[in-house]
Amino acid sequence: MRVDLEAVQAAVEAVRDPEIGRPLGELGMVGPISMGRGGRVRIQLRLTTAACPLADQLHAAAVAAVRAVDGVGRVEVEMTTMPARERAELAEHLGRVATPLTGGLESGDTQIYAVASGKGGVGKSTVAANLAAALAASGKRVGLLDADVWGYSIPHLFGVRRSPVVLGELMLPVPAHGVSLMSIGFFVDEEQPVVWRGPMMHKAMEQFITDTYWGDLDALFVDLPPGTGDATLSLLELLPTATLLAVTTPQETARMVATRVARMAAEIGRPVAGVIENMSTAECAECRSHTAIFGTGGGARLAAEADAPLLGQVPLDIALRDAADRGTPVVVDSPRAASALELRRIAGSLPRSRRSLAGRSLPLAVV
Numbered sequence: 001m002r003v004d005l006e007a008v009q010a011a012v013e014a015v016r017d018p019e020i021g022r023p024l025g026e027l028g029m030v031g032p033i034s035m036g037r038g039g040r041v042r043i044q045l046r047l048t049t050a051a052c053p054l055a056d057q058l059h060a061a062a063v064a065a066v067r068a069v070d071g072v073g074r075v076e077v078e079m080t081t082m083p084a085r086e087r088a089e090l091a092e093h094l095g096r097v098a099t100p101l102t103g104g105l106e107s108g109d110t111q112i113y114a115v116a117s118g119k120g121g122v123g124k125s126t127v128a129a130n131l132a133a134a135l136a137a138s139g140k141r142v143g144l145l146d147a148d149v150w151g152y153s154i155p156h157l158f159g160v161r162r163s164p165v166v167l168g169e170l171m172l173p174v175p176a177h178g179v180s181l182m183s184i185g186f187f188v189d190e191e192q193p194v195v196w197r198g199p200m201m202h203k204a205m206e207q208f209i210t211d212t213y214w215g216d217l218d219a220l221f222v223d224l225p226p227g228t229g230d231a232t233l234s235l236l237e238l239l240p241t242a243t244l245l246a247v248t249t250p251q252e253t254a255r256m257v258a259t260r261v262a263r264m265a266a267e268i269g270r271p272v273a274g275v276i277e278n279m280s281t282a283e284c285a286e287c288r289s290h291t292a293i294f295g296t297g298g299g300a301r302l303a304a305e306a307d308a309p310l311l312g313q314v315p316l317d318i319a320l321r322d323a324a325d326r327g328t329p330v331v332v333d334s335p336r337a338a339s340a341l342e343l344r345r346i347a348g349s350l351p352r353s354r355r356s357l358a359g360r361s362l363p364l365a366v367v
């Protein structure tokens, strides 16, 4: 049986680059294809960089796509690297097809969720990471920007230990557990503190938003720094259509500082759209009991003060902490764990901001 060369070409060109999320054909990543006897096919893939971290994944996806064509037997893949000129052209093309603030995120249908907390340690990053992973697991295209510059933890929570690929002026987010990630943590030594002052951090965040190829996302989560400082304010300025989610524990002291976030948000005209209470009760699977280690009611009180819905109460759960320490969000690692069930439920009922024809945010609607 003769193999249809055009069908092979179409199959390999339709494979999506796992990092960029667009078809290889559009990205100019498919080289010459040749046929041999007995259905043998040889394809060439042109990687953006010789050290492409996802080369194996790409190889496997291309082989599977070509094998699915009628009559194809053995598939050989030659991996080469694009010359500098083609890389520059590709970067230019990507810059044109989706630049976050000017094209993709801001005017498109991307929901941007800025996750805030009054103080550190209440589980803001954990909640942001798990909501992102839960939405991605439900088939959505999701990004997560770690804007907690001085206390970044997203690379650790997703078990990522590599830098993003840089293409011309664009950085490609690092994919992990279905989520496209960007974090200052990808660029610095994990144990070194980031000693930046406000203007530097503002510049870095601007770059992470505009010089990152986020692609066409359904949702972007932004893990804000804790508190109501300059960093939080300037990030909210950079993301005028972001929907604010506030995380607190049930404890009165945590609720009190979280109230400051709600007040700040109201003052700048960006009210909190939803409250998530974390570490609500401690789950003991063996003894089948719940203990309110941090008390009760903080989430509900904050929601009432902020005039926002209480979106959920995530229990204090060893499964969550254990999965986080191993670099996997609990919604992926143990989706039936009590914390994962609640986080998945919250992810499915996040408020969506509606846009007017002028691109402005309209009042929120829970869908």
Ligand SMILES: Nc1ncnc2c1ncn2[C@@H]1O[C@H](COP(=O)(O)OP(=O)(O)OP(=O)(O)O)[C@@H](O)[C@H]1O
Pocket (backbone or CB within 6 Å): 117, 119, 120, 121, 122, 123, 124, 125, 126, 127, 148, 151, 152, 153, 225, 226, 278, 279, 280, 314, 315, 316, 317, 318, 320, 321, 324, 325, 339
């Ligand atoms: N529901 C939970 N059950 C068990 N452990 C949790 C839970 N939520 C968070 N943790 C643990 O609490 C610690 C703090 O969480 P996390 O880093 O997400 O807080 P944060 O509010 O983002 O802090 P910071 O802003 O200071 O970075 C982590 O060790 C995390 O694994």
